[in-house]
Amino acid sequence: MRIGGLQKFSLIDYPGKVACIVFTQGCNFRCGYCHNPELVIPERFSPVIPENQVLEFLKTRQGYLQGVVVSGGEPTIQGDLIGFLDKIKQLGYLIKLDTNGSHPYRLKLLIQLKLVNYIAMDVKAPLEKYEKAIGLPLDVGKIKESIDLIIHSGIQHEFRTTAVKPFCSYGDLCQVHRMIHGARRYSLQKVRLDEKILDKSLLSQEQFSENEFNDLKQSFQKEELQQI
Numbered sequence: 402m403r404i405g406g407l408q409k410f411s412l413i414d415y416p417g418k419v420a421c422i423v424f425t426q427g428c429n430f431r432c433g434y435c436h437n438p439e440l441v442i443p444e445r446f447s448p449v450i451p452e453n454q455v456l457e458f459l460k461t462r463q464g465y466l467q468g469v470v471v472s473g474g475e476p477t478i479q480g481d482l483i484g485f486l487d488k489i490k491q492l493g494y495l496i497k498l499d500t501n502g503s504h505p506y507r508l509k510l511l512i513q514l515k516l517v518n519y520i521a522m523d524v525k526a527p528l529e530k531y532e533k534a535i536g537l538p539l540d541v542g543k544i545k546e547s548i549d550l551i552i553h554s555g556i557q558h559e560f561r562t563t564a565v566k567p568f569c570s571y572g573d574l575c576q577v578h579r580m581i582h583g584a585r586r587y588s589l590q591k592v593r594l595d596e597k598i599l600d601k602s603l604l605s606q607e608q609f610s611e612n613e614f615n616d617l618k619q620s621f622q623k624e625e626l627q628q629i
């Protein structure tokens with residue numbers, strides 16, 4: 402496993418659980434607003450944290466931490482993800498996976514093998530604006546496939562969208578909501594733009610004001626409550 406970071410404690414990243422976060426290195430998307438270039442751009446990678454070091458840490462936290470969030474980067478591009486999650490499971494932890502949904506066949510396998518207890522998937526935009534949102538060509542059918550798979554998986558899940566005005570207008574978000582119909586949770590996140598992001602041109606583009614974002618959030622939260 403290419404592990405680029407370990408956050409040893411979190412009360413907010415795994416809903417209702419005390420958890421730590423393992424950040425995998427590498428991502429197949431290039432979202433302009435991405436705040437983790439050190440986990441996405443190979444030239445900015447820091448030395449890998451050995452998998453054994455993470456597993457040893459987890460052994461020392463048995464009984465204190467309830468869950469492990471495996472985030473990225475994009476965890477599903479790691480060839481040895483299944484083996485790694487299995488080792489975490491054997492230590493008795495619940496696992497939450499954060500994913501961009503680009504590898505539905507791998508997600509399916511993880512669900513079938515009961516290696517994940519919670520999946521959080523980012524839905525970046527309506528399908529026709531996806532490539533603009535992630536900065537690369539993509540078979541967007543895989544995104545829809547992952548969404549449907551997660552909704553019907555029977556396990557805890559949530560979908561999230563970062564509200565970037567050029568590809569998340571009110572109409573765009575309505576389309577996203579139609580795509581995730583039947584989902585248990587949905588959250589809209591405000592975009593944070595600073596010098597760290599991948600595409601600096603976003604800094605000069607108009608974004609939602611605080612009031613506009615709150616209005617959007619309110620209208621979509623109503624829909625979320627109906628879906629839970």
Ligand code: SF4
Pocket residue numbers: 428429430431432434435436437441473474475501
């Ligand atoms: S925000 Fe986009 S580029 Fe950054 S880690 Fe997530 S999927 Fe990858």
